[in-house]
Amino acid sequence: MSAGSALELADIQYRIGAARILTDVSLRIAPGEIVCLIGPNGAGKTTLMNVITGTVQPQSGSITWQGRDVTRHGPHHRSRLGLGRTFQTSYLFDQLTLLENVALGAGGPHASGFRGLLGIGANARHLREQAGESLEMVGLGAKAHQRVSSLSHAERRKVEIAISLVSGADMVLLDEPMAGVSAEDVPDLVELIQRLATPTTSVMLVEHHMDVVLQLAHRLVVLHHGEVLAEGHPDDVMNNREVQTAYMGEEL
Numbered sequence: 001m002s003a004g005s006a007l008e009l010a011d012i013q014y015r016i017g018a019a020r021i022l023t024d025v026s027l028r029i030a031p032g033e034i035v036c037l038i039g040p041n042g043a044g045k046t047t048l049m050n051v052i053t054g055t056v057q058p059q060s061g062s063i064t065w066q067g068r069d070v071t072r073h074g075p076h077h078r079s080r081l082g083l084g085r086t087f088q089t090s091y092l093f094d095q096l097t098l099l100e101n102v103a104l105g106a107g108g109p110h111a112s113g114f115r116g117l118l119g120i121g122a123n124a125r126h127l128r129e130q131a132g133e134s135l136e137m138v139g140l141g142a143k144a145h146q147r148v149s150s151l152s153h154a155e156r157r158k159v160e161i162a163i164s165l166v167s168g169a170d171m172v173l174l175d176e177p178m179a180g181v182s183a184e185d186v187p188d189l190v191e192l193i194q195r196l197a198t199p200t201t202s203v204m205l206v207e208h209h210m211d212v213v214l215q216l217a218h219r220l221v222v223l224h225h226g227e228v229l230a231e232g233h234p235d236d237v238m239n240n241r242e243v244q245t246a247y248m249g250e251e252l
């Protein structure tokens, strides 16, 4: 692995039948970096996020996380190693409170999460305290005991981010975090995502709203037909003629 990389993908190939979904994808993400993955519809962005979390297994290529080869590790194992999960569709439990959702998410949907939720076991109080702190961090401390069903889209996103924080992720993966979020809530969520990136925590996100992308990204990676078309500083990438051509007819 190259010095300074938290995550490194090398020559990822992923096919479904004869369809080449990802071809020769290589990229590196440094600790503390915010990387935005962009590209036209169907470019392979969500699939690439799934390759990183381990829900999709590439036919070849390697994934190195903090110096360890995790290519054959499943999603739970990667999550335990601090490689966070993606959230595209909301999976929160509407009838549970924010605190219960975060406590459940903290331990994963298995043993420690359920014990935290039910208040069973020595770790339960600790887990609920952590969940409370995490909700404070995302600005939802005052709503900890409300049901998730009462929240706006933006607040749901924040709960998901709180879960990511409490599970100790060193990389937070966000798939379209602004989807469904009303315009007035966007600045707040942008600011929260900026705060997620610390010297040890990186953020990778897929986002279609270019104004959000340009506020957040330290670096852009452009996927097109499953290949990396360009990567680098946002200004350079946006001025790249190949990128502009790839986006013809698409929202840029």
Ligand SMILES: Nc1ncnc2c1ncn2[C@@H]1O[C@H](COP(=O)(O)OP(=O)(O)OP(=O)(O)O)[C@@H](O)[C@H]1O
Binding pocket: 016, 021, 039, 040, 041, 042, 043, 044, 045, 046, 047, 048
């Ligand atoms: N299970 C599947 N079976 C067949 N084709 C699939 C499957 N999953 C993804 N694809 C195809 O792989 C390609 C990449 O899909 P993916 O969802 O990763 O793109 P995307 O860049 O995230 O798109 P969008 O911006 O529309 O969300 C698309 O052509 C899609 O139709």
